[in-house]
Amino acid sequence: MNSTLPLPTPPLPTVPATEKILLTIIGLGLLALLPAAFAADPWQARVSLYVALALVSGGTLLWAARKFGSHPAGVQQDNLWLRASTSRGNVAWLTAVVLTGFYVVLYWFSSPDEQGNFGLLNNLIHALDPFSQALRQRPADQWFLYGTFYTLAILVMGGRALWKYRHSPYQRIRTVSVMFFQLGFAYLLPSLLLAFQRPEYYFSYFWPLKYDYLFPGTVSYLLKDGGPGLGVFMVFWGAVISFVGTPVLTYFFGKRWYCSWVCGCGGLAETAGDPYRHLSDKSREAWRWEVRLIYPILGLIVLVTALLWLGVSGLLPAWATTPQASSIGLFNNLSPVDALSKFYGFAIGAVFSGVVGVGFYPLLGNRVWCRFGCPMAAYLGLLQKHFSRFRITTNGAQCISCGNCSNICEMGIDVKQYAQRGEPIIRASCVGCGLCSTVCPRGVLNLENGPREGRYQASPLISAESLRILS
Amino acid sequence: MNLVIIGNGITGVTCALTVRQLRPDARITLISEESPYHISRPALMYAYMGHLRPQDLKPYGDWFWAENRLELVHATVTGLDTAQQQVELSTGLALPYDKLLVATGSVSRVHNWPGQDLAGVQGLYGLADLERMHRETHAVHQAVVVGGGLIGIELAEMLRSRGIAVTMLVRDAHYWGSVLPPEEAALVNRQLQAHGVTVQYGTELAEIIGDEAGRARAVRTSQGEEIPCQWVGLAIGVTPNIGLAQAAGLETDRGILVDEQLQTSQAHVFAAGDCAQHRQPGPEEVPIEQLWYTGRQQGETVAYAICGQPRPYQRGPWFNSAKFFQLEYQTYGRVPARLPAGIHSFYWQHPTEQHLLRINFQADAHGAVMGMNTMGIRQRHDVWDQWLRTATPITQVLSALGTANFDPEFFRRHEAAIVGEFARQFPQYPVAPPRRKGIFSFR
Numbered sequence: 001m002n003s004t005l006p007l008p009t010p011p012l013p014t015v016p017a018t019e020k021i022l023l024t025i026i027g028l029g030l031l032a033l034l035p036a037a038f039a040a041d042p043w044q045a046r047v048s049l050y051v052a053l054a055l056v057s058g059g060t061l062l063w064a065a066r067k068f069g070s071h072p073a074g075v076q077q078d079n080l081w082l083r084a085s086t087s088r089g090n091v092a093w094l095t096a097v098v099l100t101g102f103y104v105v106l107y108w109f110s111s112p113d114e115q116g117n118f119g120l121l122n123n124l125i126h127a128l129d130p131f132s133q134a135l136r137q138r139p140a141d142q143w144f145l146y147g148t149f150y151t152l153a154i155l156v157m158g159g160r161a162l163w164k165y166r167h168s169p170y171q172r173i174r175t176v177s178v179m180f181f182q183l184g185f186a187y188l189l190p191s192l193l194l195a196f197q198r199p200e201y202y203f204s205y206f207w208p209l210k211y212d213y214l215f216p217g218t219v220s221y222l223l224k225d226g227g228p229g230l231g232v233f234m235v236f237w238g239a240v241i242s243f244v245g246t247p248v249l250t251y252f253f254g255k256r257w258y259c260s261w262v263c264g265c266g267g268l269a270e271t272a273g274d275p276y277r278h279l280s281d282k283s284r285e286a287w288r289w290e291v292r293l294i295y296p297i298l299g300l301i302v303l304v305t306a307l308l309w310l311g312v313s314g315l316l317p318a319w320a321t322t323p324q325a326s327s328i329g330l331f332n333n334l335s336p337v338d339a340l341s342k343f344y345g346f347a348i349g350a351v352f353s354g355v356v357g358v359g360f361y362p363l364l365g366n367r368v369w370c371r372f373g374c375p376m377a378a379y380l381g382l383l384q385k386h387f388s389r390f391r392i393t394t395n396g397a398q399c400i401s402c403g404n405c406s407n408i409c410e411m412g413i414d415v416k417q418y419a420q421r422g423e424p425i426i427r428a429s430c431v432g433c434g435l436c437s438t439v440c441p442r443g444v445l446n447l448e449n450g451p452r453e454g455r456y457q458a459s460p461l462i463s464a465e466s467l468r469i470l471s
Numbered sequence: 472m473n474l475v476i477i478g479n480g481i482t483g484v485t486c487a488l489t490v491r492q493l494r495p496d497a498r499i500t501l502i503s504e505e506s507p508y509h510i511s512r513p514a515l516m517y518a519y520m521g522h523l524r525p526q527d528l529k530p531y532g533d534w535f536w537a538e539n540r541l542e543l544v545h546a547t548v549t550g551l552d553t554a555q556q557q558v559e560l561s562t563g564l565a566l567p568y569d570k571l572l573v574a575t576g577s578v579s580r581v582h583n584w585p586g587q588d589l590a591g592v593q594g595l596y597g598l599a600d601l602e603r604m605h606r607e608t609h610a611v612h613q614a615v616v617v618g619g620g621l622i623g624i625e626l627a628e629m630l631r632s633r634g635i636a637v638t639m640l641v642r643d644a645h646y647w648g649s650v651l652p653p654e655e656a657a658l659v660n661r662q663l664q665a666h667g668v669t670v671q672y673g674t675e676l677a678e679i680i681g682d683e684a685g686r687a688r689a690v691r692t693s694q695g696e697e698i699p700c701q702w703v704g705l706a707i708g709v710t711p712n713i714g715l716a717q718a719a720g721l722e723t724d725r726g727i728l729v730d731e732q733l734q735t736s737q738a739h740v741f742a743a744g745d746c747a748q749h750r751q752p753g754p755e756e757v758p759i760e761q762l763w764y765t766g767r768q769q770g771e772t773v774a775y776a777i778c779g780q781p782r783p784y785q786r787g788p789w790f791n792s793a794k795f796f797q798l799e800y801q802t803y804g805r806v807p808a809r810l811p812a813g814i815h816s817f818y819w820q821h822p823t824e825q826h827l828l829r830i831n832f833q834a835d836a837h838g839a840v841m842g843m844n845t846m847g848i849r850q851r852h853d854v855w856d857q858w859l860r861t862a863t864p865i866t867q868v869l870s871a872l873g874t875a876n877f878d879p880e881f882f883r884r885h886e887a888a889i890v891g892e893f894a895r896q897f898p899q900y901p902v903a904p905p906r907r908k909g910i911f912s913f914r
Contacts, residue, residue: 007518007525007601007602007605008602008605008606010605010608010609010633011609013632013633013634014634071666072662072665072666072796072797073797074796074797075797077520077521077522078520078521078522078632079520079521079632080521080522081521081522081523081524082521083521167797168879168882169879169881169882169883170879170880170881170882173881283532284532284534393877395849395851395852395853395877396790396851396852396853396856397764397767397790397852398764398790398792398801398852400511400513400514400763401481401511401513401514401530401763402511402513402514402517402523403511403514403517403523403527403528403530404514404517404522404523406527407522407523407527416530417531420530434879437879438879441794441799442792442793442794442799442801443792443799443801443849443850443877446849446877446878446879447879447880459852459853460853461787461852461853461856462767463489463771
């Protein structure tokens, strides 16, 4: 045993027949996406898509009700690290390849050509046309398809999470919250705005996560297309939440008010990503990478935003804002500042947050983007660490170092290092999902907002070794 | 100083970490035959159930030991020479010491049942037991667990996670009869029923019956009933692991006898944790304590003694916790299974849900709290510790009960119902109405 203890892997208990039938239904639903994507007849494609979505959604909800509902309410983690789907086995790899492939196609191979053909996703997108017309008064595009899938995933897997965590009011309310904000603020409201010929605006996304919301281009577009009332309100809302609301709310509640209650990326992670939350790397090395990546990314987006504003104010030298030819297609005919902005959008906005962030859920865990990449999380984290009443309290000397808290932590925090020393957990990365408290078998952890004095005070009932545990 | 510690459980490791703080220059060696790295014994069940991977059982990263200059030796100690001050290892090596800590823990207790050496019969204490259980429960459909205590119910939960049918044989009339009052045990029994465990109370194991291959195929109970099964878990408790100490000539009784600084009968040799037996336990304390928490506290005390700064072992108010399937249990102070004279026991249970609170207090005018049991409600250790240390009256505790609540946000609070029930049971102790927790207040 160097780093692993050898234990023979046991055969898994047989899956009950009802669960097998429901899993088959989900599988058939996924298969029905193939005719939906490739059928020549549009009517057939449309029917296939709706059948597929009905089978997958209904099957998943019934399966969750069966799987979690047939056991008494409580922590249900049996065989998590033994099943191929949740322990980086073949099922997980297949899921990751399919998800990643979908993102690659979506981002780079589904822009419409002159005939309105959306490439590989063309059938799926047009199958949503009637729905899009009804909701948004316009035909579907690739982002409507993505938004619909995304919202459906949060709602359906949110239903699963509600079954799984039904014993915990904190988890129930939090899950309903992310479902509500996704459906209302990130799907229906932007669609309605479009229906009323207004700019599509997401009231639950803010700079620096939705980085372009404070870019000069977006601001002037919102002010113009949103009209004098709504456009001003949108710009005002975005700026006020980014610079005033965020510090104030984080002071009172920690970064959880956003990351695990409101944010759409967090919403997907907490629902569709819930089966993968234990896969996050808890090692010290992973923590070092987290710090190396997330703060430079925050720095980069602050820099890009500042340069863009300086550029439009005419405070930059002319060469920085003059379009230039480039051998790299992505940057051709862009000014250096615009090229930097474009680079951020490509590398961070698309590759990191989308392809890696969600595509790699089944391999790296559900919060890779939030932990290593999100500049909003970095900003909230700095506030949470240094200017907040939030902490996770350790209950006296009751910790038995079992490690369930560290295991479940989607942000890769080695929670037990603090708990076994009786210390409160105050980490920039903690999104306050509360799962460590939910799974703790001894009732040791509790998320609390309290006075900042003595926030780091350890319990007097345990003599914390002051040995260096975390560098 | 050259410190050798036999055993890398919580006691040995806590001692090592404390000595490292007190004596940065000490050479510290931890010897274990169980595993090269310290593991959390209470977490073993989670590795079996697939909640954790085996490597997740390690409370510290592998780099931790080298960085803190703690030498780890994976070997069996074959002999102990207290005259030469050295430890003999299975590798042939002999390790000299200036100070020695024996922290060898426990072994599963057995009863000399017929058939207890058959294949598919075992206890659960250490990593080797877990490996064996992994191997031997593969094709098992029915299992019998002997013993109605903490390990017994853990075994039942582990087996149920694999869909194995479980029958528990419990000697007492209710679950964990030596520790829990009947009402608490009844709530645990509801968990056992809900999770499909068959329990036979008032029943002991008579013999284990094997097949031709030498494998358990059934047990016979004290009632004469034969229960077919392919695996038998023996969980009637643990007993100090003192073989090595006895062979070395240390004074032993049930455990290795130690004074209040955890010194054994031999100079420079200390014993702590599960394997130690206090010659003079404190008032109302037991001589042998076999908990994770007491192991940690003794490990710390013995470190001070080893470093020549002795301070007597003072455990403070008792506490413990457990989880019975989905039911969490915490206890602070003393709540014996049978109510002693001169003590009142206030008991509240939710009419439908699984929440329970019991507080024992002195049956005099002051009414100092003596201890509490809670199930399905989390309580704050620091607050209860303070109340118990200062002999706080029950009336004061109840009106401030909200400050001890440790349930997560949005959980339903029960203080009003609890105080109402108290007023019904003990009208002679008037309680001021509890303060309600405001949304922005803390504790």
